[in-house]
Amino acid sequence: MQLTDEEVRHIALLARLGISDAEVEKFRNQLSSILENMDILQQVDTSGLEPTSQSVALENIYREDETGPSLPVTEVLSNAPAQEDNSLKVNAVLE
Amino acid sequence: MKHQCDTDILSGVVKYETVIGLEVHSQLLTVSKMYCSCSADYASTPPNTHVCPVCMGLPGVLPTINRRAVEFTVMTALALNCSIPEHAKFDRKNYPYPDLMKGYQISQYDKPMSVNGYLVIDIEGRKKKVGITRVHLEEDVAKLLHRTTPEGESYSLVDINRAGMPLMEIVSEPDMNSPEEARLYLVKLRSILQYLGVSTGNMEEGSFRCDANISIRPEGSKEFLGKVEVKNMNSFRAVYRALEFEEKRQREVLDTGGRITQETRGWVDEKGITVSQRSKEYAHDYRYFPEPDLPPLAFSREMVEQVRAALPELPEAKYDRFVSGYSLTPYDAGLLTDSRPLANYFEECVGLAGKSGGEKDIAKKAKTISNWLLGDFTRLLNSSNTRIEASNIKPWHLVEMFDLVDRGTLSGPLAKTVFEEMFSSGKTASAVVAERGLVQISDSGELAIIVDKVIADNDKAIADYRAGKEASLTFLIGQVMKASRGKANPAVVRKIIVDKLGGN
Numbered sequence: 001m002q003l004t005d006e007e008v009r010h011i012a013l014l015a016r017l018g019i020s021d022a023e024v025e026k027f028r029n030q031l032s033s034i035l036e037n038m039d040i041l042q043q044v045d046t047s048g049l050e051p052t053s054q055s056v057a058l059e060n061i062y063r064e065d066e067t068g069p070s071l072p073v074t075e076v077l078s079n080a081p082a083q084e085d086n087s088l089k090v091n092a093v094l095e
Numbered sequence: 096m097k098h099q100c101d102t103d104i105l106s107g108v109v110k111y112e113t114v115i116g117l118e119v120h121s122q123l124l125t126v127s128k129m130y131c132s133c134s135a136d137y138a139s140t141p142p143n144t145h146v147c148p149v150c151m152g153l154p155g156v157l158p159t160i161n162r163r164a165v166e167f168t169v170m171t172a173l174a175l176n177c178s179i180p181e182h183a184k185f186d187r188k189n190y191p192y193p194d195l196m197k198g199y200q201i202s203q204y205d206k207p208m209s210v211n212g213y214l215v216i217d218i219e220g221r222k223k224k225v226g227i228t229r230v231h232l233e234e235d236v237a238k239l240l241h242r243t244t245p246e247g248e249s250y251s252l253v254d255i256n257r258a259g260m261p262l263m264e265i266v267s268e269p270d271m272n273s274p275e276e277a278r279l280y281l282v283k284l285r286s287i288l289q290y291l292g293v294s295t296g297n298m299e300e301g302s303f304r305c306d307a308n309i310s311i312r313p314e315g316s317k318e319f320l321g322k323v324e325v326k327n328m329n330s331f332r333a334v335y336r337a338l339e340f341e342e343k344r345q346r347e348v349l350d351t352g353g354r355i356t357q358e359t360r361g362w363v364d365e366k367g368i369t370v371s372q373r374s375k376e377y378a379h380d381y382r383y384f385p386e387p388d389l390p391p392l393a394f395s396r397e398m399v400e401q402v403r404a405a406l407p408e409l410p411e412a413k414y415d416r417f418v419s420g421y422s423l424t425p426y427d428a429g430l431l432t433d434s435r436p437l438a439n440y441f442e443e444c445v446g447l448a449g450k451s452g453g454e455k456d457i458a459k460k461a462k463t464i465s466n467w468l469l470g471d472f473t474r475l476l477n478s479s480n481t482r483i484e485a486s487n488i489k490p491w492h493l494v495e496m497f498d499l500v501d502r503g504t505l506s507g508p509l510a511k512t513v514f515e516e517m518f519s520s521g522k523t524a525s526a527v528v529a530e531r532g533l534v535q536i537s538d539s540g541e542l543a544i545i546v547d548k549v550i551a552d553n554d555k556a557i558a559d560y561r562a563g564k565e566a567s568l569t570f571l572i573g574q575v576m577k578a579s580r581g582k583a584n585p586a587v588v589r590k591i592i593v594d595k596l597g598g599n
Contacts, residue, residue, distance in 0.1 A: 014380060016191050053184055053385030059393045065125045065163035068132030069147075076143045076151065076255065086142040087252035090193050093239055 001035045003028050110314040111349070113342050115277050115307060116269035119284060121294040122235060122260050122302040123167045129234045129261035130158030130201060130389075137256035138300070150259035152197030157388050160185075164232060164261035165392065167293040168208050169402050171263060172230040174287050174409055177212030179399045185232075185386040193251065194236040196258050202233035204383040208392070214267075214287070215411065216279040217429065225280050226268030235260035263293070269308065274338035281305060281331055282433060286410045289435045298330050305334055310355065311345045321355030325369055327362045337362040341369055413438055421445065421461035430469055436483050441468055443490035448497060463497060471511060475518045487521035488514075496524035504528065506535040509581045537584040539591060542575070545583065546591045549574045560596060568592065 008028045012019045019027065073086055082089035125135050131149035134140075149156045169179060186204035212227035237258040243249045265284065271277045285296035285303060296303045310322045325341055328334045340362075345355050360369040408416075410432045417428035417438075432438045441464060448460045472493075476483055496514065499505035505513060505528055513527045520527075528534055536542055549571060550557060556574075560567035568589070575588045 010380075014189070014191075014382070054387075054391055056390060058390035059182075061160065061390045062162035062165070063127075063132065063159035065127050065161050066132060067127045067134045070133045070145050071147055071151075073141070073143050073146075076146045084252060086144075087240065087254050088143075090251050090253055092241065092249040093193050093251045 001032065001039060003032050003035065109349070111311040111346055112314045113272050113274075113309065113311050113338075114269045115271040115274075115309050115338060117267045117271070117277060117280060118306045118308070119265045119267075119281070120235075120304045120306075121263050121265065121288055121296070123164050123263055123293055124295065125161055125163050125167070125261050127161060128259040129161050129164055129232070130259055133259065135260055137260060140256060142252070142254035142256060144256065146255045146258075150196065151255055152258075158201060158386075160389060160392075161261060164263075165208070166402065167261075167291070168230060168232045168263050169394070169399065170291050170406060171265070171288065171293055172209030172212065173399070173403050174291055174406060175209075175212040175214055175227045175230060175265070175284075177209035177227055177230055179209050179394050180206065182206060182391055182393055183208045183231075184391040185389045186383045187386050188233075188381045188383055190381055192236070193253060194239050194258070196237060196255060200233055200236070201386050201389070202264075202383075203231035206391075207231035208394075214280065214283055216276060216283050218276055218279060220425075223270075223276070225270045225276075228266040228268055230263060230265050233262050233264060234258070235262045269310075274335045274342065277307065277338055278331055278335045281334060283410070286433050286435065290407060290409050290413075292407070301329075307334060307338055309338055309341050309345070311342060311349070320349075321357040323355065323357070323369075324359045325362055326359060326372070327364075329364065333362055333364055336364075336367060337369055340367065344369070410435075410438075417441075421465075422458040423461060423465055427465045427469060431465060434483075437468065440483050440490060441465065444468075444493055447490055447494040460497070464493070467493065467514075471514055472518075475515065479518075486518070488517055492517060492523060499524050499528060503537050503584060504535055505533065506576075506581060506584060508576065508585075509533050509535070512581070533582060535584050536579060536582050537587050539587060542579075542583055542588055543591055543595075545575050545578050546588065546595060549578060550592075550595065557596065 005024050005028060008024050008031065009019075011031070012024075012027075077083045077086070077088060080088045122135075127133065128135050128145075128150055131147050133145045133147050133150055135145075137145055149158055172179060183203065184206045185201050187199040188202045188204070189199040191198055207229045209230045210228065212230070213224045214227060215222050215224055217223075235257050238254045238256070240252040240254065241249060242252060267280065271280060285294075285298075288294040288303070289296050294303060298304070305328055307325045307328070308322050309325060310320050312318050312320050323341060323345070325337050328337050341360070348355055356371075359372045361372045362369050414425075414428050414432045417423045417431060418425055421428075423431070430437075431441050441461075444464045445457070445461050448464065449457045472483075472486075472488070475481075476486060496505070496510060496517065500507060500510055505524065510524075513524050513531075513533060516522065516527045516531075517524055522530075553571060553574060556567045556570050560571070571592050572585055572588050575583050575592070576585060
C-alpha cells in the first residue's frame with residue numbers, strides 16, 4: 001500500500017514535526033514499506049481466533065490507593081526551558 | 096411531554112424539538128492519582144509539588160491502575176443501572192496539547208468498564224428515564240494558567256499537579272428535550288455521586304464538569320441536523336442558560352433559512368452567549384490504540400455482585416423512605432435528598448427528636464425539622480456560604496431548640512431570632528435564651544397586665560372584634576406580642592383576650 005504525500009504531511013502535523021518536501025518523499029517510501037509488511041501479516045488466516053489487544057497473559061494488575069513520594073519541585077522543573085512561580089512557562093495556549 | 100419551541104400553529108411555522116445529550120467528567124475521591132502514587136490532593140498545594148515521572152510523562156515509566164478508582168467507577172456504573180462487561184481495557188487517545196504531558200491520554204475506547212444504563216429524573220411530577228451510554232475511567236490533564244506580560248505578550252504556565260487525577264466520564268444518551276431536563280439530570284447525577292462518596296460534585300471548583308450536545312429538529316422528525324457541542328459551563332445555572340441560549344439561537348438560524356454548522360461553542364457567562372470556538376483541526380484524529388502498558392481488566396460476576404450488594408442507599412430510595420416513613424411531601428423529600436449531607440442531617444435530627452412519641456408524633460417532628468432545614472437554616476447557610484457539615488449548629492442544637500419551644504420556654508416567633516444567634520455563635524438555644532432574657536412568658540397574671548394595657552389602647556379593634564371581625568383578634572394578639580417583645584406565649588394571650596372580651 002502506497003501512502004500519498006498528503007497523508008505523510010498529515011501524520012507529520014499530528015506528530016508536530018516540520019518536514020521538508022524531500023523528507024515527505026523519503027518518509028512516504030519508508031512508511032509505505034512498513035504498511036506493505038502489514039499487508040503480508042494480513043494474509044495470515046486468523047478466522048476462529050479471538051482478537052487480542054495484549055501480548056502478555058495478565059489481567060487485573062492493580063496498585064492500592066496509597067500515596068507515595070513525589071519529586072521535589074526543583075527536579076520537576078529541571079528540564080524546563082523557562083519557568084515562573086514554580087511552573088513551566090510555555091508559549092501562549094489559546095482555548 | 097416533549098419540550099417545544101414556541102411557535103404559532105396557525106402561522107405554519109415549523110415546530111422544533113430539542114435534543115440534548117450530556118457528557119460529565121468527574122474527578123474521583125481517591126487519595127492517590129490514577130496511574131501513580133502522587134497525592135490526589137492537587138488543589139491545596141503549590142504548583143508542581145505532587146508530580147512524579149509517571150504523571151509528568153517522562154520516557155520509560157510505567158503506569159499502574161488505582162484499584163479504588165476502578166471500584167468507584169463500577170459502583171457508579173451499577174448505581175446508574177449499567178451493565179458491567181466481563182472484560183474492559185484502556186486505550187491511548189493521542190493529541191498534542193501543552194496540558195497533556197504524555198501527548199496522549201490513557202482513556203477507554205471500545206471496551207469501557209460499563210454500558211447501557213439509565214437515570215430517572217422527575218420532571219413536573221412525571222418520571223423520565225435518561226439513558227446512560229457508558230461510564231468509563233480516564234485521567235485528568237495539567238492545569239494551564241494564562242498570563243500577559245506588561246508589554247502585552249501572553250504566555251501560559253503549566254501546573255502538573257492535576258495531571259493524572261482519576262477522571263470518570265459519564266456519557267448520556269441524547270434523551271433530554273429541554274434545558275430544564277438537562278439541569279435535573281445533572282442535579283440527580285451529582286447527588287448519586289455524592290451518595291456513593293466517589294466525588295465532591297463541585298462544579299465551581301472543576302471536580303464535576305459538563306459538556307453538552309444540543310441540536311433541534313422539526314418535531315416528530317428523526318432527521319439529524321447539525322449538532323453543537325457547548326463547553327465552558329461552570330455551574331448548573333450556566334448549563335441551563337447556555338442550553339436555553341443555544342436552543343433559541345439554532346431556532347433562529349433555521350427559521351431564517353440558515354443551516355446549523357456542526358461545531359464546538361464556548362459559553363461566555365458574563366455575556367450570556369455562546370461563541371464559536373475555532374475547531375481544533377484534526378481534533379478527531381485521536382488514533383486510539385490499546386494501551387500496551389496496562390493489562391486488561393476482567394470483572395467476575397462475583398465481584399460485580401459484591402459491589403452491587405455494598406452500594407449505599409441512593410437518593411431515589413431515600414426519597415421514597417422519607418415520603419413513606421416521615422410523611423414528608425414529595426417536594427420537601429426531593430429537596431432534602433438532593434444533597435446527601437442535608438439528608439443525613441435531617442435523619443440525625445429526626446433520630447434525636449424521635450426518641451419519644453409515636454408514629455404520628457414522628458411525622459409532626461419531621462415536618463418541623465424539614466421546615467427549619469429547608470427554610471431558615473438553608474437561607475443562613477447560603478448567605479454565609481457555609482456547608483451544612485461545617486455549620487455551628489449540630490443536629491442536637493436544633494433538637495434542643497425544638498424542645499424549648501415544645502416546653503413553652505421559647506415562643507415560636509422568637510425561635511427565629513434565637514436560631515440566628517445560635518447560627519453565628521454556636522451557642523445552645525438555652526444559653527441564648529438565658530443570656531438575652533428571652534424566656535417565654537406563659538404566666539397568666541403577668542400577661543393579663545399587658546393585655547389590659549393593649550385593650551385600653553385599642554378601642555377600635557375591640558369594637559371591631561365585638562362586631563364579629565375575627566382579624567381583630569389576631570391584631571390584638573400581635574399587639575401583646577409586640578408589647579412583650581415577642582416573649583408572650585401566643586396561645587395563653589389568645590385565651591386571656593377572649594376571656595376578657597367575653598366572646599367566641
